[in-house]
Each structure stands twice: as structure tokens, then as C-alpha cells.
Amino acid sequence: MAELLVYLAATLVGVAFLLALYRFFKGPSSADRVVAFDVLTIVSVTAIALVALAEGRGIYLDVALIYALLSFLGVIVVARYLERGL
Amino acid sequence: MSKARNFTLLFATLTLFWVLLNGSLALDVLVVGLVAATLIAFLFRDGLAVVSELRTSPRALITTVRYVFFFIRELVKANLNVARIVLSPALPLNPGFVKVRTRLKSRMGRLLLANSITLTPGTLTVDLDGEWLYIHWVTVDTADVEAATAAIVGGFEEYLEVMYG
Amino acid sequence: MDIVGGLLLVGGAAFLLFGGLGLVRMPDVFNRIQAGTKATTLGTLLGLAGIACLQPDWALKLFLIGLFILFTNPISSQVLARAAHRSGARKSALTAVDRLEEDHGA
Incomplete structure (x- = not known):
């Protein structure tokens, strides 16, 4: 039962990823793409945690943590750039 | 704020985070963490707003706990709200940017306020300018500064005022 | 416990899905940020809580990830929204009022 729920969750996360990916490619403005990128990385954190769960490897959680950290910095930098150039 | 207290x-x-991050209290792990925490805390002894502006009176601590629960409730409400909007075929929106004023003086208090507003129903902090906050509101009920302040800021400010001033 | 974890996980994933859906359906960048931040923040928190129920050993680290997301997500949204507004992003025709533009110019 629990396993089934995990599969269901993974599917939903996958669809969320695809929806965000659609916005990422469609744009139209760069701000839209950055928002989509932000959502993509947040969704990825859960996805990585799910992989860690499936593989039973806790070390992958560090990957998720660092990923969240880098995506935060990335979004801030790009937003700065949009505002007034680097 | 004294330097000793900041330190x-x-x-x-820092030590707490180090231990949480490692999930272990083994001696070698602990020593590295303590050395690093001492060094960083010494470098930033003049104050890092996150900790130096936090009040540590019992009343402030109790308020912090109550604030967390209030915040979680608002966060859940915000999400049900988003779900309702994106799932309804008509997409019921009436967006706009409104201006609100905060009584909070400390930087940390304002930061937490702005963050809380962003995570609660239908509101997103777009810009801060001193005591003024500009909020993107998915369903603008009122564009009046006072009324919008009461609707958006009111709940959080009571808590944050005690926590940070 | 396993079932609770599984249900939390599905609930979280559902909110992530709503976030994605909002991203696609909302009419302008500001409304997209709104849907994107809120739904993904709670979605991630619930998902991580679910995994913590399934793997109690990981609870501490998952808690830390959740805490980090909770603090940084609204900040990146706010910075992004401000950048979008200042760089003159297109606003939905539905937009009723813009006090920010009145005070600071586009």
C-alpha cells in the first residue's frame, strides 16, 4: 500500500515537472522562464528525496540540500541580472 | 546588544545546525563543528541581524511558538486557495499591486513579515521601501492603504512585534 | 506509519502538481510566481515529511532541507517579482491597480 502511494507521488511529481518544463520553454519573457526554473528546482528537491527513498541511500539527501542551496543563489543572481545587468 | 551575547x-x-546536518555526536565531528562555529561566531561578533535582533524574553519565545502555528495554518490556507484557483475552469482572478505600511522597525522583523506575506493566501511581497511594502494580491479586495494593511499585515504584525520589535 | 507517510507524500506531490498547473494556467508572471511559490513550498514540506515517516532515520536532515526551503523560497520569489516588475514585465489585463508603478514608475 505504502509502496503504491510512493509510485503515485512520483507520478504526480513527474507531471508537475513536465508542466513547469512547458512554461520554461514557452516563456514568453525571461522572468517567466526564471520562475519556471525556480519551480523546476524545488520539484527536483522532492524528486531527489524520492530517489533517495527508492534506492535507500540517505547520502542523496545531501545532494538535495546542496541543490536547493545552489538554485536559491542562482535565482537571486538571475533576478539581479534582469533588474540592472550584472 | 553586547558582543558576548551575539557571539x-x-x-x-551554528553548532546546532552542524549537529543536525551531520546527524551524529561523534567526537571528531563535534570538534570540527565547534572549531568552525567558534571561528565564524568570532568573525561576526558585531552582529548578524538574524540572531542579534531576536529577543530572548520568555514572552517573545512563547510568541515565536504561537507564531509558527499561526503561520502553518495560514500556509495551508494559502495552498488550498491556490489549488481552488488553478483547478477552477474560470480562473477567478482580480490581481493588482497594493501598498501597505508596517509598524515593525527591525530588519529581521520586516524580512519575516515579507516572507510570511509571500507564503500566505493570495499575497506576494514585490518591493520594500522603508516602512512601505508593495504587495501583489491575486484577488484585490481593497486598494485602500489602511484597509489593505489591516487585511494583509495585521495578523502577523502582532506576533512579530513581540518577537523582533 | 508507512501509510501516513505515503499519504503525506501523495498530498505533497499533489500540491507540487497544482504549482505546476498554476505556472501554466496563470495569466501573467506575477500570478505565476504566486502559484509557483506557495504550492511548491507546502508541497515540498509535505513530501519531505512523508519521506521522514517512511525513513525515520532521515528525519533530521529532511527537517533541515524543509527549513531551508521554507526560508529561501519566499525570498527568491520576492526578488524575482521585484525584478520582473522593474524590468517592465507584462501585466495581465485583469490587473486592477498598481500602486508600485504609481509611486516608483514602471
Whole structure:
């Protein structure tokens, strides 16, 4: 039962990823793409945690943590750039 | 704010995070963490707003706990709200940018306020300018500064005022 | 416990899905940020809580990830929204009022 729920969750996360990916490619403005990128990385954190769960490897959680950290910095930098150039 | 207090608070916070991150209390892990925490806390002894502006009176601590629960409730409400909007075929929106004023003086208090507003129903902090906050509101009920302030800021400010001033 | 974890996980994933859906359906960048931040923040928190129920050993680290997301997500949204507004992003025709533009110019 629990396993089934995990599969269901993974599917939903996958669809969320695809929806965000659609916005990422469609744009139209760069701000839209950055928002989509932000959502993509947040969704990825859960996805990585799910992989860690499936593989039973806790070390992958560090990957998720660092990923969240880098995506935060990335979004801030790009937003700065949009505002007034680097 | 005394330097000793800043140092102690920062040191305690860093050590706690180090232990959480490692999930272990083994001696070698602990020593590295303590050395790093001491060094960083010493470098930032003049104050890091996150810790130096936090009040540590019992009343402030109790308020912090109550604030967390209030915040979680608002966060859940916000999400049900988003779900309702994106799932309804008509997409019921009436967006706009409104202006609100905060009584909070400390930087940390304002930061937490702005963050809380962003995570609660239908509102997103777009810009801060001193005591003024500009909010993107998915369903603008009122564009009046006072009324919008009461609707958006009111709940959080009571808590944050005690926590940070 | 396993079932609770599984249900939390599905609930979280559902909110992530709503976030994605909002991203696609909302009419302008500001409304997209709104849907994107809120739904993904709670979605991630619930998902991580679910995993913590399934793997109690990981609870501490998952808690830390959740805490980090909770603090940084609204900040990146706010910075992004401000950048979008300042760089003159297109606003939905539905937009009723813009006090920010009145005070600071586009």
C-alpha cells in the first residue's frame, strides 16, 4: 500500500515537472522562464528525496540540500541580472 | 546588544545546525563543528541581524511558538486557495499591486513579515521601501492603504512585534 | 506509519502538481510566481515529511532541507517579482491597480 502511494507521488511529481518544463520553454519573457526554473528546482528537491527513498541511500539527501542551496543563489543572481545587468 | 551575547547566540545556532546536518555526536565531528562555529561566531561578533535582533524574553519565545502555528495554518490556507484557483475552469482572478505600511522597525522583523506575506493566501511581497511594502494580491479586495494593511499585515504584525520589535 | 507517510507524500506531490498547473494556467508572471511559490513550498514540506515517516532515520536532515526551503523560497520569489516588475514585465489585463508603478514608475 505504502509502496503504491510512493509510485503515485512520483507520478504526480513527474507531471508537475513536465508542466513547469512547458512554461520554461514557452516563456514568453525571461522572468517567466526564471520562475519556471525556480519551480523546476524545488520539484527536483522532492524528486531527489524520492530517489533517495527508492534506492535507500540517505547520502542523496545531501545532494538535495546542496541543490536547493545552489538554485536559491542562482535565482537571486538571475533576478539581479534582469533588474540592472550584472 | 553586547558582543558576548551575539557571539553566544550565533555560536549556539551554528553548532546546532552542524549537529543536525551531520546527524551524529561523534567526537571528531563535534570538534570540527565547534572549531568552525567558534571561528565564524568570532568573525561576526558585531552582529548578524538574524540572531542579534531576536529577543530572548520568555514572552517573545512563547510568541515565536504561537507564531509558527499561526503561520502553518495560514500556509495551508494559502495552498488550498491556490489549488481552488488553478483547478477552477474560470480562473477567478482580480490581481493588482497594493501598498501597505508596517509598524515593525527591525530588519529581521520586516524580512519575516515579507516572507510570511509571500507564503500566505493570495499575497506576494514585490518591493520594500522603508516602512512601505508593495504587495501583489491575486484577488484585490481593497486598494485602500489602511484597509489593505489591516487585511494583509495585521495578523502577523502582532506576533512579530513581540518577537523582533 | 508507512501509510501516513505515503499519504503525506501523495498530498505533497499533489500540491507540487497544482504549482505546476498554476505556472501554466496563470495569466501573467506575477500570478505565476504566486502559484509557483506557495504550492511548491507546502508541497515540498509535505513530501519531505512523508519521506521522514517512511525513513525515520532521515528525519533530521529532511527537517533541515524543509527549513531551508521554507526560508529561501519566499525570498527568491520576492526578488524575482521585484525584478520582473522593474524590468517592465507584462501585466495581465485583469490587473486592477498598481500602486508600485504609481509611486516608483514602471
